[in-house]
Amino acid sequence: TYPVIYLLDGDIHRFKGFVGVLESLSTETLENQVQEAIVIAIPNTNRSRDLTPSSIIEWKFKDRVLETFEQTGNANQFAKFLEKELIPAVDT
Structure with a gap:
């Protein structure tokens, strides 16, 4: 068996480099x-x-809105x- 590394932001990180x-x-x-x-x-x-x-x-920073978010907190x-879901599916 092999350990599994879950690379979050896999589309941003250089997968081949990792x-x-x-x-x-x-x-x-x-x-x-x-x-x-x-991986x-x-x-x-x-x-x-x-x-x-x-x-x-x-x-906000100093009463200036820097960014707005449509969805957060999930x-x-x-x-x-x-x-x-994902880890059990991979484990099988």
């Missing part, structure tokens, strides 16, 4: 510093929705998806 480093570190040449693993890149379709634990409508739902 896997290349992992592959290099798991070779005898580099003394098998890490175990070989399966699953998860693209993010809505960061403010999936990665914020609480809801906010806008982000980090718990995203975590539940990972825990209850």
